Amino acid sequence: MHLSGSENSRRRRGLLMGVAAASMLVAGSGAASAAANCIQGDREAPYTIGWANIYSVPTWMKQTEGTIAAEVEELKKAGLVDDLMITDAQGNAQTQIQHIQSMIDANVDAIVVIAGSSNALDRVISDACDKGIAVVNFDSLVNTDKVxxxxNTDSGEWGAAAAQWMVDQLGGEGKIIVMNGPAGISVSDDRRKGAQPVLDANPGIEILTETNTEYNVAPAQEAMTSLLFANPEIDGVLSLGGALSAGSVLAFDRQGRDQVPTTGENARQFLELWKEKGLEGWATMQPNWLGALSVYAAVQALEGKDVPAFIKVPLPVIGDDTIDGYLARADQFPADGYIYSDYDRALFDKLLAQ
Incomplete structure (x- = not known):
């Protein structure tokens, strides 16, 4: 199991979470009196949690799984969870459906899921809800509301803010490349949809072409390298993912091309390249601790708490005035990882109280 962050950081966070978890145990013992959607039946702590992962290869996913595992350990100490079932669909939505069905058959108490398809999982997710299983969906979302x-953060807002920054940097005129994550993944599609109204309102911005790649540096760099040969004039890169941005910067650098204004995410490599190359950059963050928050929300629901149907996590903005604060913590994260913000139970409770 990959757990990200420094040991000291984990210990500090664990202490905070352990104290809060102990108090939650006192308040939440006994059978749940269901208030949240899907919860039904005589489900009592300690609970079994299913983590239906779409794929575990990208570092972002490994870090996210690390926050899930860490949260489960705290809940185990509080007597609220006894087991975590983990599956890896290796990017295949049909395999993910089979894994979720296996969790339903095993009658787990909660399923936490990042969807490999916004619509293909609807039936099995709805079935889990009908069986009284808590279902918490984060990051890449399903269409059904039977959860x-x-x-999530607001992916449409993410795309709109990135596009507006690019328009402002270029003074409303220029040729850009748009870099997207995998097609059909809601977080990728929604970011792109969010950018479109801004681009439509600024016809001086010409989209030369677009890419769809995994959220990994190597395929993004390969894709951008090909585009550099085909496009001698590129004024900006509207990248809608952090690893994509790092791949783009590396491609420009290795082809001897001048860097251009580039948007991105809190990927450590991108932030480091941004500083090293004196890049004109903009970034935001999809926090890895959305996974930990999802486990916490599921257990709160099982304990009878009224959990909101949608929990919106605010987007930070990383710019020249804030990047140093992220880079100061870089050594706490993998070289190919994401520098995400700290979290604790107080933050989780605040978000659940929306």
Whole structure:
């Protein structure tokens, strides 16, 4: 199991979470009196949690799984969870459906899921809800509302803010490349949809072409390298993912091309390249701790708490005035990882109280 962050950071966070978890145990013992969607039946702590992962290869996913595992350990100490079932669909939505069905057959108490398809999972997710299982969906979302909660940043807002920054940097005129994550993944599609109204309102911005790649540096760099040969004039890169941005910067650098204004995410490599190359950059963050928050929300629902149907997590903005604060913590994260913000139970409770 990959757990990200420094040991000291984990210990500090664990202490905070352990104290809060102990108090939650006192308040939440006994059978749940269901208030949240999907919860039904005589489900009592300690609970079994299913983590239906779409794929575990990208570092972002490994870090996210690390926050899930860490949260489960705290809940185990509080007597609220006894087991975590983990599956890896290796990018195949049909395999993910089979894994979720296996969790339903095993009658787990909660399923936490990042969807490999926004619509293909609807039937099996709805079935889990009908069986009284808490279902918390984060990051890449399903279409069905038959879940206990959906947790996400606003991906449309993400795309719109990135596009507006690019328009402002270029003074409304220029040729750009748009870099997207995998097609059909809601977080990728929604970011792109969010950018479109801004681009439509600024016809001086010409989209030369677009890419769709995994959220990994190597395929993004390969894709951008090909585009550099085909496009001698590129004024900006509207990248809608952090690893994509790092791949783009590396491609420009290795082809001897001048860097251009580039948007991105809190990927450590991108932030480091941004500083090293004196890049004109903009970034935001999809926090890895959305996974930990999802587990916490599921257990709260099972304990009878009224969990919101949608939990919106605010987007930070990383710019020249804030990047140093992220880079100061870089050594706490993998070289190919994401520098995400700290989290604790107080933050989780605040978000659940929306």
């Amino acid at each position: 206990t909660a959906k947790i």
